[in-house]
Amino acid sequence: MNTLRKNTLVLSVIAILFTSTSQALAVCKGTFLNPVTDIYWAAMFPIRLAGITIVPGKDGLKTVDSSSSPVCVCPMPPPIFARVGLPVSFSEPANYSEVVVDPWCFPALGMSLPVPVSFLGTGMGTNSTHTQDGSPGFTFMNAHYFDFLPLKLLDLLVDGICLETKSADFDMLYMTEVDPLWQNPSLSFFIHPESILFSNYYAQLACSADSIAANMGYPLDVLFWCAGSMGGMYSLTGNTENEELTEASALLSARMLYKLGREGIMWDWTSYLCGPMPMPILIKSLFKTQIARPVVGKRTIPIGRSSMIWGIAKNPPTNKADNFLYMIFARRNCCAL
Numbered sequence: 001m002n003t004l005r006k007n008t009l010v011l012s013v014i015a016i017l018f019t020s021t022s023q024a025l026a027v028c029k030g031t032f033l034n035p036v037t038d039i040y041w042a043a044m045f046p047i048r049l050a051g052i053t054i055v056p057g058k059d060g061l062k063t064v065d066s067s068s069s070p071v072c073v074c075p076m077p078p079p080i081f082a083r084v085g086l087p088v089s090f091s092e093p094a095n096y097s098e099v100v101v102d103p104w105c106f107p108a109l110g111m112s113l114p115v116p117v118s119f120l121g122t123g124m125g126t127n128s129t130h131t132q133d134g135s136p137g138f139t140f141m142n143a144h145y146f147d148f149l150p151l152k153l154l155d156l157l158v159d160g161i162c163l164e165t166k167s168a169d170f171d172m173l174y175m176t177e178v179d180p181l182w183q184n185p186s187l188s189f190f191i192h193p194e195s196i197l198f199s200n201y202y203a204q205l206a207c208s209a210d211s212i213a214a215n216m217g218y219p220l221d222v223l224f225w226c227a228g229s230m231g232g233m234y235s236l237t238g239n240t241e242n243e244e245l246t247e248a249s250a251l252l253s254a255r256m257l258y259k260l261g262r263e264g265i266m267w268d269w270t271s272y273l274c275g276p277m278p279m280p281i282l283i284k285s286l287f288k289t290q291i292a293r294p295v296v297g298k299r300t301i302p303i304g305r306s307s308m309i310w311g312i313a314k315n316p317p318t319n320k321a322d323n324f325l326y327m328i329f330a331r332r333n334c335c336a337l
Helices: 002-027 185-191 193-198 201-205 207-216 245-262
Strands: 047-049 052-055 072-075 082-100 142-148 170-175 287-293 323-336
Touching (some): 142 245, 170 245, 201 207, 245 323
Antiparallel strands (some): 047 082, 072 082, 287 323
């Protein structure tokens, strides 16, 4: 009798999950990220070796290279003590982020998790100029962060010491639906208390310089609290007053990078040639992104560039989901063998 009850319970749970998933699939649509056709591979360039540009860049964006020396030396355990190598630098597509209006929706997988919406992450995106009470509108979206190593999947440069070394080529590292800090600005304040220093007119006025720099080239790392024309970096939550969903999604993707760096998940692979370093303050110039969903973009953008330049027709009216995916290119500088 106990076995019959257990089997009945298991079948009931499977039926509920199947029904929930089927209903979710009707809303959450998407296709798996194709590493051959959906990634703008030219964004890897320029590639520099021993201080010499081997392959020039095509996107017109500057690079961040910590060394122009032809050789480098890194410490090693005894009895070797040190190894000599050549400095190598390039931009690696090692991760992607999803920014979604629909909680629990994964557009790169074309599915939703069968979790009640009331559990967490019950935000919404809006394009309205003002809410019903006359106050300014806002946008709230959730975000997901994935390891996605196409260079390993395609067997490209797999022997490179500069590449991300993970146990899996594809893995989900973070989802904000289960993170109260992403949902609540008051709770989020505990991981970025310095944000109170930039909640004033003069700090925000300085962001105009970052906006100009991002639209003409790369953002200014010294103005780390700014995200150019997209808005402000703080607070590190899914709330933003930017009501244009394409630009708001790019801003929240950048905030996700900042948040992961503050929490010790995202690392700086440029400041030290012999290994990654902590990055509690996001170094904006190390990253550029490429929109891949709902429309595959054929260019990369730095953090803070206005969507008026790159976002035209990237969220067409036929896309009713308003769920986005960004491929993240992170600069790698290392001492290769």
